[in-house]
Amino acid sequence: MTQETGGFAALDLHPNIVAAVIATGYEEPSAIQQQSIPIILAGHDMIGQAQTGTGKTAAFALPILNRIDPAKREPQALILAPTRELALQVATAFETYAKQMPGVTVVAVYGGAPMGPQLKAIRNGAQIVVATPGRLCDHLRRDEKVLATVNHLVLDEADEMLKLGFMDDLEVIFKAMPESRQTVLFSATLPQSIRAIAERHLKDPKHVKIQSKTQTVTAIEQAHLLVHADQKTSAVLSLLEVEDFDALIMFVRTKQATLDLASALEAKGYKAAALNGDIAQNQRERVIDSLKDGRLDIVVATDVAARGLDVPRITHVFNVDMPYDPESYVHRIGRTGRAGREGRALLLVTPRERRMLQVIERVTGQKVAEVRLPDSQAVLDARIKKLTNSLAPLVADAEASHGDLLDRLTADIGCTPRALAAALLRKATNGQALTLAAIEKERPLVPNSAPRGDRADRPSGDRPDRGDRERRAPMPLAEGRARCRTALGARDGIAAKNLLGAILNEGGLAREAIGRIQVRDSFSLVELPEDGLERLLAKLKDTRVAGKQLKLRRYRED
Ligand code: AMP
Numbered sequence: 001m002t003q004e005t006g007g008f009a010a011l012d013l014h015p016n017i018v019a020a021v022i023a024t025g026y027e028e029p030s031a032i033q034q035q036s037i038p039i040i041l042a043g044h045d046m047i048g049q050a051q052t053g054t055g056k057t058a059a060f061a062l063p064i065l066n067r068i069d070p071a072k073r074e075p076q077a078l079i080l081a082p083t084r085e086l087a088l089q090v091a092t093a094f095e096t097y098a099k100q101m102p103g104v105t106v107v108a109v110y111g112g113a114p115m116g117p118q119l120k121a122i123r124n125g126a127q128i129v130v131a132t133p134g135r136l137c138d139h140l141r142r143d144e145k146v147l148a149t150v151n152h153l154v155l156d157e158a159d160e161m162l163k164l165g166f167m168d169d170l171e172v173i174f175k176a177m178p179e180s181r182q183t184v185l186f187s188a189t190l191p192q193s194i195r196a197i198a199e200r201h202l203k204d205p206k207h208v209k210i211q212s213k214t215q216t217v218t219a220i221e222q223a224h225l226l227v228h229a230d231q232k233t234s235a236v237l238s239l240l241e242v243e244d245f246d247a248l249i250m251f252v253r254t255k256q257a258t259l260d261l262a263s264a265l266e267a268k269g270y271k272a273a274a275l276n277g278d279i280a281q282n283q284r285e286r287v288i289d290s291l292k293d294g295r296l297d298i299v300v301a302t303d304v305a306a307r308g309l310d311v312p313r314i315t316h317v318f319n320v321d322m323p324y325d326p327e328s329y330v331h332r333i334g335r336t337g338r339a340g341r342e343g344r345a346l347l348l349v350t351p352r353e354r355r356m357l358q359v360i361e362r363v364t365g366q367k368v369a370e371v372r373l374p375d376s377q378a379v380l381d382a383r384i385k386k387l388t389n390s391l392a393p394l395v396a397d398a399e400a401s402h403g404d405l406l407d408r409l410t411a412d413i414g415c416t417p418r419a420l421a422a423a424l425l426r427k428a429t430n431g432q433a434l435t436l437a438a439i440e441k442e443r444p445l446v447p448n449s450a451p452r453g454d455r456a457d458r459p460s461g462d463r464p465d466r467g468d469r470e471r472r473a474p475m476p477l478a479e480g481r482a483r484c485r486t487a488l489g490a491r492d493g494i495a496a497k498n499l500l501g502a503i504l505n506e507g508g509l510a511r512e513a514i515g516r517i518q519v520r521d522s523f524s525l526v527e528l529p530e531d532g533l534e535r536l537l538a539k540l541k542d543t544r545v546a547g548k549q550l551k552l553r554r555y556r557e558d
Contacts, residue, residue, distance in 0.1 A: 029055070
């Protein structure tokens with residue numbers, strides 16, 4: 001165990017939980033974990049104000065695991081999450097942290113999957129149930145006793161649950177559980193509606209909020225890039241092509257990520273190394289010395305390992321993984337812009353982490369501008385610029401030293417000086433792609449736009465579904481949403497507002513619950529909450545719009 005892992009060890013968690021956390025690669029608890037774990041372990045109700053990216057899942061999962069009894073084969077903890085994606089993510093996190101707790105099982109309960117196996121897993125003794133409210137209510141309708149043994153309840157992203165219209169479902173769920181239970185509520189914001197729930201259903205809750213003071217970071221130019229988590233490495237590689245850096249530090253969350261990213265960079269020819277808490281102190285010092293004197297240009301580090309790192313050559317900081325809190329962001333980007341020099345900081349933001357970006361902007365009092373991935377032309381221009389810069393200083397005296405040789409070679413080969421220069425360039429650039437076509441072929445498929453995929457504004461036309469799909473990659477759906485289709489379109493006199501009005505009125509949904517609406521000539525697409533979708537579609541069965549039956553159906557892209 002390295003000295004940094006003492007952080008988790010000091011939290012009074014069961015050694016098997018601590019061991020699993022350390023095996024995951026976490027080096028120390030984040031601020032929200034530091035504060036919440038002791039409160040939940042002590043059995044208190046709690047309100048935690050935290051968003052995705054702060055480490056909030058482990059903040060409740062670790063103490064809840066500690067409090068359940070693996071020997072009892074019945075549901076003991078219920079975690080409610082607004083979307084199927086989050087429910088799956090939370091369930092996976094529980095499984096990871098429970099790896100060394102034999103007998104503990106976790107079941108994820110969400111809409112869009114058959115109910116039978118979910119109910120069976122609950123009855124077979126899963127102690128942890130992670131559920132979306134809509135589907136859980138469906139189960140309760142079949143068996144009102146499913147939650148009778150649950151004595152720990154966590155509401156994760158409570159504000160999102162209310163936005164998706166789950167208020168009534170939550171009330172049903174509260175009633176189905178013992179009143180003596182422990183209740184923990186996490187929410188990024190605490191509007192009146194959430195406070196009212198807390199008032200009614202939590203007992204003398206402790207409050208945890210990560211206080212953030214405004215901090216200034218003026219000498220540093222900041223930008224962010226929206227990217228899906230699995231495209232981070234290719235995004236980093238693309239950015240490196242066009243960023244004019246001297247030395248660079250990249251921050252990631254786990255030890256494994258430092259190793260993976262450093263080796264991906266090395267494979268592309270960068271002088272890169274990993275720096276994490278597992279690396280012995282003298283080796284860490286060697287890495288930092290190499291960064292100082294230019295034997296290394298990129299270091300991929302965890303927060304812990306980069307503590308105190310002061311290398312004036314660092315011109316760039318890449319936050320490949322989101323920091324847990326704004327303070328840590330400010331701390332990280334402070335590694336550049338040293339000694340009054342200008343620095344540049346880039347933050348990769350996954351769709352779920354946008355809120356954290358807003359918090360960072362608020363705390364630093366600065367806008368973190370959005371950048372896009374460079375396109376092939378930008379990559380080509382950057383490569384040619386590098387080549388120009390490397391050759392330009394050689395031109396001045398090369399003719400004096402190698403001019404005669406050039407004459408001789410052109411004569412011997414029987415070619416023009418241009419042909420010979422081209423051959424030498426090919427050799428010097430060692431197969432590097434230096435035309436637009438070659439670059440396009442070699443580049444990984446990173447979308448050039450942010451992963452929001454809003455194409456509602458594209459021109460509509462009377463295209464059949466299939467042709468439409470063939471022409472464009474499917475538009476990414478927001479989390480927790482399902483796409484539905486109706487055969488009513490513009491030619492039926494339909495506009496988006498008619499569809500919206502009909503669904504709001506008849507479906508009883510909150511406005512926020514409805515995503516994009518796209519009206520084409522002969523059909524329309526509407527994004528609706530995945531959870532509870534079947535019930536909603538049943539409710540809308542007889543709805544008419546512009547005098548015609550809506551007949552909304554789930555739309556499958558594949
Ligand atoms: P969350 O805010 O719960 O969505 O967590 C965001 C990410 O941080 C997840 O990928 C977690 O695996 C990771 N994470 C949570 N706690 C820690 C920690 N103490 N050290 C490193 N990574 C963590």
